[in-house]
Amino acid sequence: MRYLTAGESHGPQLTAIIEGVPAHLPLLKEDIDRELARRQKGYGRGRRMQIEKDQVQIKAGVRDGKTTGAPICLVVENKDWQHWRNIMSVEPLDEAHVGRKRVTRPRPGHADLNGAIKYAHRDMRNILERSSARETTIRVACGAVAKKLLRYFGMEVVGHVKQIGPVEASLDQLDQLSPQEIQRITEDSPVRCLDQEAAQKMMQVIDKAKAEGDSVGGIVEVIVYGVPVGLGSHVHWDWKLDGRLGQAVLSIQAFKGVEIGIGFEAGKRFGSQVQDEIAWSRERGYYRKTNRLGGLEGGMTNGMPIVIRGVMKPIPTLYKPLQSVDIDTKQPFEASVERSDSCAVPAACVVMENVVAWEVARAFCEKFGHDHIFEMKAHYERYLEEARTF
Ligand code: EPS
Numbered sequence: 001m002r003y004l005t006a007g008e009s010h011g012p013q014l015t016a017i018i019e020g021v022p023a024h025l026p027l028l029k030e031d032i033d034r035e036l037a038r039r040q041k042g043y044g045r046g047r048r049m050q051i052e053k054d055q056v057q058i059k060a061g062v063r064d065g066k067t068t069g070a071p072i073c074l075v076v077e078n079k080d081w082q083h084w085r086n087i088m089s090v091e092p093l094d095e096a097h098v099g100r101k102r103v104t105r106p107r108p109g110h111a112d113l114n115g116a117i118k119y120a121h122r123d124m125r126n127i128l129e130r131s132s133a134r135e136t137t138i139r140v141a142c143g144a145v146a147k148k149l150l151r152y153f154g155m156e157v158v159g160h161v162k163q164i165g166p167v168e169a170s171l172d173q174l175d176q177l178s179p180q181e182i183q184r185i186t187e188d189s190p191v192r193c194l195d196q197e198a199a200q201k202m203m204q205v206i207d208k209a210k211a212e213g214d215s216v217g218g219i220v221e222v223i224v225y226g227v228p229v230g231l232g233s234h235v236h237w238d239w240k241l242d243g244r245l246g247q248a249v250l251s252i253q254a255f256k257g258v259e260i261g262i263g264f265e266a267g268k269r270f271g272s273q274v275q276d277e278i279a280w281s282r283e284r285g286y287y288r289k290t291n292r293l294g295g296l297e298g299g300m301t302n303g304m305p306i307v308i309r310g311v312m313k314p315i316p317t318l319y320k321p322l323q324s325v326d327i328d329t330k331q332p333f334e335a336s337v338e339r340s341d342s343c344a345v346p347a348a349c350v351v352m353e354n355v356v357a358w359e360v361a362r363a364f365c366e367k368f369g370h371d372h373i374f375e376m377k378a379h380y381e382r383y384l385e386e387a388r389t390f
Helices: 031-038 112-119 125-131 135-154 179-188 196-211 243-251 263-268 347-369 373-389
Strands: 001-006 011-017 055-062 071-079 156-164 218-225 230-231 255-260 278-281 285-288 300-302 306-312 323-325 332-334
Touching: 001 135, 001 347, 011 135, 031 055, 031 230, 112 125, 112 255, 135 156, 135 347, 156 179, 156 196, 156 230, 156 347, 218 347, 230 243, 230 347, 230 373, 243 255, 243 306, 243 347, 255 263, 285 373, 306 347, 347 373
Parallel strands: none
Antiparallel strands: 001 011, 011 071, 055 071, 156 218, 218 306, 230 300, 255 306, 278 285, 323 332
């Protein structure tokens, strides 16, 4: 499976073409719209989210509520385009609009300056329109298809916000919660946090950042339940699923780090406190007594839940601008203020769930074939039985 996306933040639409989704997978517009709506929510979002009401249009590859095996084309329109159609015009700009909304003052921490130099754009709008996290909308739409496939095979992807700014959630109860319970609690939390006391403090931090024209980042954790042993592979560097998941997470706008299982903590411990001991029972087959390695060993899943965290830096678009240089005058200036969110960590949690879902679904298709789901199912069930008694 693979996909390509196109679209600017204030252009007419975002588009994706997905290739390799097996035939006969039940797929409805609502399955995708649900994920899009989840991504739009979250305490700390800016005014743009009041304009958009993201809804997918499935333009190809689905008939009678099921995938056909043909490429799937997804479109999400930008409602804000109405306000930008002259400035974002595909046709040459008319005289009244030439140079309007031109961006010459790069924002520190954004793609603006690097992209402008690389692509020789004197108007950095040509960079920020594509680098904007608006693009995550269409990646979530693709992830929603992947989630649907995973769910068909009994897997569930859930995410929660572990930290915003200095406030950390207490997660002592996490192991006792089912995926459905985690989903229920986080859906009710404005910051997608399992710890309600911490959630209140997180919102205070976001309020403070907003009041001061600043922004705040955080840490998101995603868990994939019901994963079989053997997704990914040890044989090539770019087949290793941990590496692929890392790339997927780091490709989310503003993400600066990723950890699997206990992550960086592993560097502080002795080996006996890091590796997970192996056990076997008739009903479970092989399993690990602990899950410090987050379900991945040797670039492959080991049958335990995948546990992965990503850190999002504070959004670089600040109302309290930092120093920068105007590319016309070369004089120091305060960077351009673009409308933005003061915290997008709860939304990024949904994005991370969906990019992780995509990579796991892709590895699943590689292992079990992806022409049609009946064939996959037969193959999968036989494999599970072989793995249990191996
Ligand atoms: C973004 C800036 C804001 C965000 C946007 C990402 O948009 P605007 O510049 O139109 O106010 O709201 O996020 C989305 C539009 C979205 O759908 O998540 C940026 O510069 O990255």
